Amino acid sequence: MSGADNVIWLGAPAFPDAARTALADTRQRANLRRATGTIRDKRLAVAAELEDWEELRERAAAVKRSTLRHLDQHLLRLEQAVTAAGGTVHWAADAAEANRIVTNLVQATGESEVVKVKSMATQEIGLNEALAEAGIRAYETDLAELIVQLGNDRPSHILVPAIHRGRSEIREIFQREMGAWGKPAPEGLTDDPRDLAEAARLHLREKFLRAKVAVSGANFAAADTGTVVVVESEGNGRMCLTLPETLITVMGIEKVLPSFTDLDVFLQLLPRSSTGERMNPYTSLWTGVTEDDGPQYFHLVLLDNGRTATLADEVGRQALSCIRCSACLNVCPVYERTGGHAYGSVYPGPIGAVLTPQLVGIEQAASLPFASTLCGACYDACPVKINIPEVLVHLRAEAVEAKRAARLLPTPEALAMKAAGAVLASPRRLAAAQRLGAFGARLVARDGRIGALPGPFARWSGTRDTPAPARESLRAWWRRTRGDGDTPQGSRTRGRPGENSRTTEEGERR
Amino acid sequence: MNGRDTVLRSIRGALSDVPRSGTPDAVPAPPGSGADHAGPDVVGLFAERAADYRATVVRVPEGEAAAAVARALARAGARSLVVPPGFPEDLLPPGDWARLADVPPLSIGQLDAADAVVTTAAGAIAVTGTVVLDSGPGQGRRALTLLPDQHVCVVRSSQIAGDVPEALGRLDPLRPLTLVSGPSATSDIELERVEGVHGPRTLDIVVIEDLSLCGRLGAR
Numbered sequence: 001m002s003g004a005d006n007v008i009w010l011g012a013p014a015f016p017d018a019a020r021t022a023l024a025d026t027r028q029r030a031n032l033r034r035a036t037g038t039i040r041d042k043r044l045a046v047a048a049e050l051e052d053w054e055e056l057r058e059r060a061a062a063v064k065r066s067t068l069r070h071l072d073q074h075l076l077r078l079e080q081a082v083t084a085a086g087g088t089v090h091w092a093a094d095a096a097e098a099n100r101i102v103t104n105l106v107q108a109t110g111e112s113e114v115v116k117v118k119s120m121a122t123q124e125i126g127l128n129e130a131l132a133e134a135g136i137r138a139y140e141t142d143l144a145e146l147i148v149q150l151g152n153d154r155p156s157h158i159l160v161p162a163i164h165r166g167r168s169e170i171r172e173i174f175q176r177e178m179g180a181w182g183k184p185a186p187e188g189l190t191d192d193p194r195d196l197a198e199a200a201r202l203h204l205r206e207k208f209l210r211a212k213v214a215v216s217g218a219n220f221a222a223a224d225t226g227t228v229v230v231v232e233s234e235g236n237g238r239m240c241l242t243l244p245e246t247l248i249t250v251m252g253i254e255k256v257l258p259s260f261t262d263l264d265v266f267l268q269l270l271p272r273s274s275t276g277e278r279m280n281p282y283t284s285l286w287t288g289v290t291e292d293d294g295p296q297y298f299h300l301v302l303l304d305n306g307r308t309a310t311l312a313d314e315v316g317r318q319a320l321s322c323i324r325c326s327a328c329l330n331v332c333p334v335y336e337r338t339g340g341h342a343y344g345s346v347y348p349g350p351i352g353a354v355l356t357p358q359l360v361g362i363e364q365a366a367s368l369p370f371a372s373t374l375c376g377a378c379y380d381a382c383p384v385k386i387n388i389p390e391v392l393v394h395l396r397a398e399a400v401e402a403k404r405a406a407r408l409l410p411t412p413e414a415l416a417m418k419a420a421g422a423v424l425a426s427p428r429r430l431a432a433a434q435r436l437g438a439f440g441a442r443l444v445a446r447d448g449r450i451g452a453l454p455g456p457f458a459r460w461s462g463t464r465d466t467p468a469p470a471r472e473s474l475r476a477w478w479r480r481t482r483g484d485g486d487t488p489q490g491s492r493t494r495g496r497p498g499e500n501s502r503t504t505e506e507g508e509r510r
Numbered sequence: 511m512n513g514r515d516t517v518l519r520s521i522r523g524a525l526s527d528v529p530r531s532g533t534p535d536a537v538p539a540p541p542g543s544g545a546d547h548a549g550p551d552v553v554g555l556f557a558e559r560a561a562d563y564r565a566t567v568v569r570v571p572e573g574e575a576a577a578a579v580a581r582a583l584a585r586a587g588a589r590s591l592v593v594p595p596g597f598p599e600d601l602l603p604p605g606d607w608a609r610l611a612d613v614p615p616l617s618i619g620q621l622d623a624a625d626a627v628v629t630t631a632a633g634a635i636a637v638t639g640t641v642v643l644d645s646g647p648g649q650g651r652r653a654l655t656l657l658p659d660q661h662v663c664v665v666r667s668s669q670i671a672g673d674v675p676e677a678l679g680r681l682d683p684l685r686p687l688t689l690v691s692g693p694s695a696t697s698d699i700e701l702e703r704v705e706g707v708h709g710p711r712t713l714d715i716v717v718i719e720d721l722s723l724c725g726r727l728g729a730r
Contacts, residue, residue, distance in 0.1 A: 103683050141708075160701060162700050201706075275697050281634070281709070282691075283689035285689075293650060294651070
């Protein structure tokens with residue numbers, strides 16, 4: 001299903017390897033720490049202004065869950081309403097089909113360039129690359145997407161794809177690349193964010209003014225009225241949604257809401273969760289086409305691309321409630337340190353760790369459900385209450401199952417777990433293993449800590465120090481200090497009578 | 511089989527655990543939802559919140575709106591002014607502005623060259639400091655409020671809703687709607703907010719105080 005699309009980047013290393021490289025990039029870590037710290041404080045401040053924040057989250061979660069349970073009916077109503085308002089609805093089962101539909105629509109206009117509003121759906125399907133193959137140039141117009149496009153880079157955050165870049169890097173990219181794409185960067189450009197934003201304004205202005213075709217995503221679509229919503233800040237969205245003659249919107253099928261009035265709760269939750277604003281500067285809502293105002297041709301492409309596979313999983317389907325606010329990324333201790341590229345997907349961070357493996361199949365992204373400490377900060381921050389830790393644990397089990405099913409012989413890990421099970425089932429075997437383990441571990445420990453080990457232990461010990469075990473196990477200490485027969489609670493439960501005999505204790509004391 | 515049938519069949523296959531009823535579930539609203547976050551002084555809150563996002567807000571009595579518009583234009587040094595069809599003549603500022611009517615429609619180039627646009631609004635939201643445009647009389651098509659670098663928006667205090675749900679309830683979804691909260695901005699560089707990117711870099715809001723208390727009660 002994935003193949004040509006961008007949900008996962010071909011050739012990207014597994015998360016642990018990518019994370020190791022990312023952690024060594026101190027400049028990126030500083031950029032991320034500053035940016036996520038700023039946004040976390042803002043989000044908390046504006047969420048605290050609404051005393052019923054938790055109730056809003058409950059309601060949003062209920063609307064999303066309920067909508068997904070009858071997704072086909074809502075999409076059919078949406079199709080009907082958009083068509084009645086003068087739009088055309090297309091359905092795409094996968095990335096290749098969506099790209100083909102959009103390419104054909106652009107070619108039918110006779111144009112060879114399009115302006116784009118930032119959109120995760122078109123990132124996911126690799127639309128820009130598909131258009132380029134057909135000789136159509138796609139210009140990203142969101143500032144962060146522009147930085148990524150000019151830098152020939154990949155997005156690393158759902159909301160701010162260039163979050164891994166600091167201001168001085170952005171200035172370098174603008175000075176180096178803008179000339180090749182259109183109007184060059186102004187002379188004497190500084191790294192003040194105001195100057196950089198002004199450079200983007202000047203660079204993109206001519207493209208907006210001449211554009212005949214725009215491509216956008218959608219934040220929401222109301223099934224009862226056919227109204228499509230794009231939430232943005234810079235005005236690049238309004239430019240694309242208003243000035244061209246043709247508008248093509250690519251929307252994941254999970255974005256539909258039953259009714260226009262459902263927008264009320266989402267328009268309160270999304271800006272606060274996303275940019276930490278009470279409301280983003282511009283929200284555009286349009287229904288089909290309007291005579292003498294805006295594009296006269298409107299196409300809505302409804303995209304599956306792995307979403308129905310996700311929907312089939314009763315635990316995992318809640319990930320489809322995501323409104324792409326990126327609050328979970330900003331609060332995640334793992335994301336803050338590794339950045340988004342380490343996830344090897346357009347959907348990074350905690351939501352990516354649950355969404356990506358479901359969209360492409362667990363065997364394609366088996367390391368992602370493990371890219372988390374399960375601390376739960378993402379669940380607390382999520383405005384639609386996706387229980388990300390629950391889905392992560394569920395997917396971890398699936399990853400292990402998939403690995404087992406794909407092999408004739410059990411994995412070393414499975415063998416080790418089986419052996420551990422046998423040891424833990426018998427107090428005598430556990431005591432013996434503890435003595436052996438303590439002896440072996442003390443041999444390799446330095447200053448009371450065990451560092452990186454060779455061979456089969458490398459994968460565990462390569463990323464963490466382990467304290468050297470005590471000379472004496474708790475059970476042995478208990479027997480020595482509390483005297484005969486007074487064994488710790490529970491140690492007899494699976495043991496045979498007489499197993500903890502005096503002889504055994506004497507033996508341990510030596 | 512076409513894409514539509516494939517997608518619909520996949521959805522139905524994925525939802526085999528859900529009973530197939532004729533109508534989608536109704537979502538129960540949890541108790542307390544729809545709470546009003548605005549408090550009693552809706553106009554004051556609107557002015558404060560809009561200013562918080564770097565819009566310039568003035569509150570004037572009925573007869574002084576035109577002068578307030580004139581001051582806003584003078585402050586930004588605007589010389590050419592787009593006036594949408596249906597904009598009330600008595601709100602037009604005195605002075606020697608070059609007036610651009612959108613009849614026949616102005617070209618994109620003409621709009622881009624214009625210094626400012628003056629409009630009315632379809633509504634406003636106090637809690638978020640938002641003005642709502644619906645391309646109605648006095649507002650014009652969407653491009654008019656997008657390309658000129660200054661937008662002066664005249665809002666009547668009776669139009670200001672407390673919060674988002676109330677405001678959405680007053681709108682016609684079939685019209686093209688734009689919610690504007692401050693001038694254009696970006697947080698894309700180190701997540702630091704910078705005002706002024708592609709949309710108008712200056713947003714002036716003139717609030718005409720017209721019996722705000724009655725308007726507020728009438729909205730309930």
